[in-house]
Amino acid sequence: xQLEQILKIGNFDLHIHTTAxxxxxxxxxxxxxxxxxxxxxxxxxxxxxxxxxxxxxxAGKELGIKVIPGVELSAKHKGKSVDVLGYNIxxxxxxxxxxxxxxxxxxxxxxxxxxxxKELNMSITIEDxxxxxxxxxxGRPHIAKAIVKNGFVSDIQTVFDKYLxxxxxxxxxxxxxxxxxxxxxxxNAGGLAVLAHPVLIGDDDLVRELLDLNFDGxxxxxxxxxxxxxxxxxxIAEEFGLLMTGGSDFHNDEHSxxxxxxxx
Numbered sequence: 001x002q003l004e005q006i007l008k009i010g011n012f013d014l015h016i017h018t019t020a021x022x023x024x025x026x027x028x029x030x031x032x033x034x035x036x037x038x039x040x041x042x043x044x045x046x047x048x049x050x051x052x053x054x055x056x057x058x059a060g061k062e063l064g065i066k067v068i069p070g071v072e073l074s075a076k077h078k079g080k081s082v083d084v085l086g087y088n089i090x091x092x093x094x095x096x097x098x099x100x101x102x103x104x105x106x107x108x109x110x111x112x113x114x115x116x117x118k119e120l121n122m123s124i125t126i127e128d129x130x131x132x133x134x135x136x137x138x139g140r141p142h143i144a145k146a147i148v149k150n151g152f153v154s155d156i157q158t159v160f161d162k163y164l165x166x167x168x169x170x171x172x173x174x175x176x177x178x179x180x181x182x183x184x185x186x187x188n189a190g191g192l193a194v195l196a197h198p199v200l201i202g203d204d205d206l207v208r209e210l211l212d213l214n215f216d217g218x219x220x221x222x223x224x225x226x227x228x229x230x231x232x233x234x235x236i237a238e239e240f241g242l243l244m245t246g247g248s249d250f251h252n253d254e255h256s257x258x259x260x261x262x263x264x
Contacts, residue, residue, distance in 0.1 A: 003068070003087055003192060004243065012041040013258045014068065015085065015196070015219065015247020020044075020052030022139035024252040027056035035063045037258050043068035043247070045085055048102040049137050072196060073182040074102065074174060077210060080203070082179050083196035085219065085245070086186035095189045098177065103137055105175025110138040116170040117143075117163070122152040140164050141251070180213050192216040194245050198233055199225045207233075211240050221246025221262040223255060230261055 017023035018030050025033065027044060034042045044056045044067060053069045060067035069089045075082045089095070114124055128146040129138055144159035153159045163170040177185075183193040194217040198207045211218065218240075220233045237244045248260045 003245075011039050011258075012043075013039055013247050013250065013260070014041075014043040014070070014087065014245050015045050015072075015222070015249045015260070016042055016257070017046050017072075017249070017251045018044060018052040018056070018136075019134055020049050020136045021046035022133075022137070022141045022251060027052040028059040030250075030257075031056055031059035031063060031065055031067065033257055034065055039065065039258050041066040041068065043070040043085075043087055045070040045072040045247070047072050047137060047139065048074055048106065049099055050089065050091055051136070070191075071099075071186075073185065074176045075179040075182045076176045077179050078206065080201055080206060081176075082201065082210060084179055084182035084186065084215075085194040085196045086182075086189070086191045087194065087245075089186065089189045089191040092189050095185050098181075098185055102175055102177075106137050106139070109172050109174045110143060112172045113140070113143055113164070113170050116172065117147065117152075120163070120169055122147060122150070124150055124152075179210055183214055187214075192243065194219055194243065197222045197224060197249065198236075199229045204232070204236070207236065208240075211236070211242065215240075215242065217243030217245050219246060220244040221260045223248050223260045225261060227261065 016030055018027045044053050046052050050071050057067045068087050071086045071089055073084045075084055124146045129142050132145045133142040144156045147153050147159050148156055186193040193215050195210055195215050196219050201207055218237050220237055221230055246260050246262045248255050248257055250257045
């Protein structure tokens with residue numbers, strides 16, 4: 001079934017993270033949750049990895065849920081973080097090589113952030129962080145959880161606000177690619193490239209500039225976008241003749257799987 005057909009049917013969530021990156025549920029657990037909520041189609045879009053896709057697809061077959069193989073590639077454009085969602089991806093050598101590089105970069109970045117915290121008299125180890133990341137990619141949320149567990153800061157949001165956000169004492173840039181490269185990788189792997197959560201870019205002129213880079217779609221509905229945002233991005237999608245997608249960007253139970261501001 002084509003993505004366009006899935007979007008017309010409804011009951012989908014096309015932006016979900018698992019333990020393969022910084023989500024708290026395994027791929028099979030995500031499928032089970034989706035089944036319980038009556039979702040018909042989901043996409044697994046972990047950060048810079050597709051290692052959770054196979055497990056989710058197999059679980060989906062057992063429960064009658066369509067699982068779209070996906071990924072969320074980290075990019076940067078004019079100093080702004082830009083995430084590129086890829087759908088209906090078939091892994092190929094070029095994409096795999098880039099994913100390996102990005103994941104190795106995440107590991108190196110994590111070690112540098114840990115050293116930054118040590119300099120700030122908040123000493124944690126990579127083993128402390130692995131307690132939360134497991135075998136998946138290490139992300140900043142895992143480091144933040146380790147900081148909280150060791151009693152240095154009271155909650156995860158404060159770790160981000162005071163230490164990990166851009167310009168803060170423990171902030172380290174991650175290895176990233178240009179949006180053009182992300183789109184090219186997705187297209188070469190047979191997929192569709194969608195601009196994720198445009199509201200987080202914070203500049204609609206820049207959003208339009210990005211959409212000129214040969215994107216196939218834009219995430220019109222996202223849990224961090226209100227109704228006015230959704231209307232605005234729907235209009236932009238129509239202006240560019242793009243596919244409109246939506247997803248909860250689910251990571252944990254602070255988010256609602258299948259809920260992202262769209263009225264079925």
